[in-house]
Structures are given as C-alpha cells and as structure tokens.
Amino acid sequence: MxxxxxxxxxxxxxxxxxxxxxxxxxxxxxxxxxxxxxxxxxxxxxxxxxxxxxxxxxxxxxxxxxxxxxxxxxxxxxxxxxxxxxxxxxxxxxxxxxxxxxxxxxxxxxxxxxxxxxxxxVNRYRTMEQLREYMYGSAGVVGLEMLPILGTAVPVSEAAGPAQALGDAFQLTNFIRDLGEDLDRDRIYLPTDELAAFGVDESMLRRCRRTGQVPPELQRALAHLIAVTRAEYRRAEPGIDNLTPASRPGIRAAFTMYRAILDEVEDSGYRVLTQHVRVPRHRRLTHVAAALIPRP
Missing domain, CATH: 1.10.600.10 (Farnesyl Diphosphate Synthase)
Structure with missing residues (x-):
C-alpha cells in the first residue's frame, strides 16, 4: 500500500x-x-x-x-x-x-x-413503503456492501436479505434518535401517516422541539416506531450467523450497541426532539465484551 x-x-x-x-x-x-x-x-x-x-x-x-x-x-x-x-x-x-x-x-x-x-x-415520507425506497440507497446498500468484506458462510444471495435489513434497522434507529436535528433541516424521515395515526402532526413536532414537551401522543407514536425498528433487528439478527465465524463478533457488537440506542430513547422519556440520545461508553464496552462470548 x-x-x-x-x-x-x-x-x-x-x-x-x-x-x-x-x-x-x-x-x-x-x-x-x-x-x-x-x-x-x-x-x-x-x-x-x-x-x-x-x-x-x-x-x-x-x-x-x-x-x-x-x-x-x-x-x-x-x-x-x-x-x-x-x-x-x-x-x-x-x-x-x-x-x-x-x-x-x-x-x-x-x-x-x-x-x-x-x-x-423529497423531505417528507407519507408511508413506510415510500421511506424504504429512500432507505435502500441510504442504508440497505451499506449492509450489502459489507458482505464481501466480512465474508459469508452461505451463498451471498442468502445473506443479502438480512444484511439489507440490518442497514435499514440502523437507519431507522438514526431517524428516531435524530428526529429533532432532522426537523431543523426541514426533513421528517418518520412516516407521516404512522405519526398521524397517533395524533402527531408536524406542528406538534415543532412545538415539542421548541418547548421540550413530550405529550402522550408523541410517546405512543415513537413507541410504535421503536417496535417497528426492533422488528427490523429481529429480521436482521439471523444474518449474523450467515457471516464467516471471524466476522460475527464485530457485527454482533455493532448490532447490540445500535439496538441499545432504542432502549436509551425509551429511558430518556422519548426526548429525541431536544436531546441527542447515545449509549454511554461503559454500556458500549459491555456490549463489545458480550459479543466475544462464544455462542452455542
């Protein structure tokens, strides 16, 4: 080199x-x-x-x-x-x-x-299907790009679906965590139809951004979208075992650390419009250590 x-x-x-x-x-x-x-x-x-x-x-x-x-x-x-x-x-x-x-x-x-x-x-996405069109390029392909680097224990075609799901899970986690920052850039990456189903609209988001309030409607909407994102992690998790054995601990560590951001959002009282939620360093280290433990 x-x-x-x-x-x-x-x-x-x-x-x-x-x-x-x-x-x-x-x-x-x-x-x-x-x-x-x-x-x-x-x-x-x-x-x-x-x-x-x-x-x-x-x-x-x-x-x-x-x-x-x-x-x-x-x-x-x-x-x-x-x-x-x-x-x-x-x-x-x-x-x-x-x-x-x-x-x-x-x-x-x-x-x-x-x-x-x-x-x-596009700066508003009405449905999850519309958002997924954006996420394919912004996140899904990142999971697919990683496969040749990490190596697979199964045909790449079999590993591709879970790898894309992991990219999407990471991206959805970012969209929830960064809701306030994205709103400042005049972007809403959470599907507006799903927010509206819980009584949340853009005016409420902007009001909460200004005041720091987290009304029950917003809490329920974010809880729903966290559940959707955790389902994406569940789709992605079997794909870790599709990788070569040497690559699995690193990806499992990233998987568990990123998924833990959702726990931190809940623990913060869903204050993503006024706080940048992150996993504390000692918890990140715990996830790395856990990833090193051999799995049956």
Missing amino acids: NDALGSAYEHCRQLTRVHGRTYYAGTQLLSKKQRLGVYALYGFARMVDDIVDIESGPDRLKRLDAIEADLAAALADPVYRSTVPEVLAVADTITTYSIDHHYFEAFLRSMRMDLPESPLH
Missing part, C-alpha cells in the same frame, strides 16, 4: 472513530484488513453526508456529481488516483472486494433526494 492510499485509509479511520463511535467500537473485533474496508465505506458515506447535511449553498449537487464522476473514473482506470482521500480509499476497497458498483450509485441517488436543489428532492 503506497503512502497516499495508506493516508486515505487512516483519514477514513479517523472519521469513523470521531463520528461513528458505536460503529467504530464494533469494528475493533474485525481483522485489520476488514477494518480498513469498513473505514473506507464509512468515510465515503460520511463525506457525502456532510456535503448534504452540513455544507450550504447551491453547489452541493455539483459536488455530488463531481464525486460520482471521480469514483467512476477511479473504478474504470486502475492507473487513475483520486485526490479525495475518501474516494481513493473506497475505490481501492471496491476493487479489492469486487463490490457491486450499483450500490454506490443507489447511495448517491438517495443523497440527492435530501437536496432541495435536486429534481429528486
């Missing part, structure tokens, strides 16, 4: 360590080579996500187009070397593990859906 590529992977590692602490803790149970691939996937996704969520101005769509073109060039020409560290690392990972290029096209399409200047823009 040359110096530029090594620096690119280290850059992605630092992004994962700083911004994806739960995710990063789970990766420590993987092999060094696997960790590099996971860091590259996370780093690329984080870079794109920051363009969409943190940067401002009319050039964000052009930035995404440029990144997609840069990645396509790197994948088409083995001599080409991107100057963007996240692209350099992820292109090497894609090539090393023969990851389907379609997954990254789908991811960038979903990211364009978050941009008001894009013709694909």
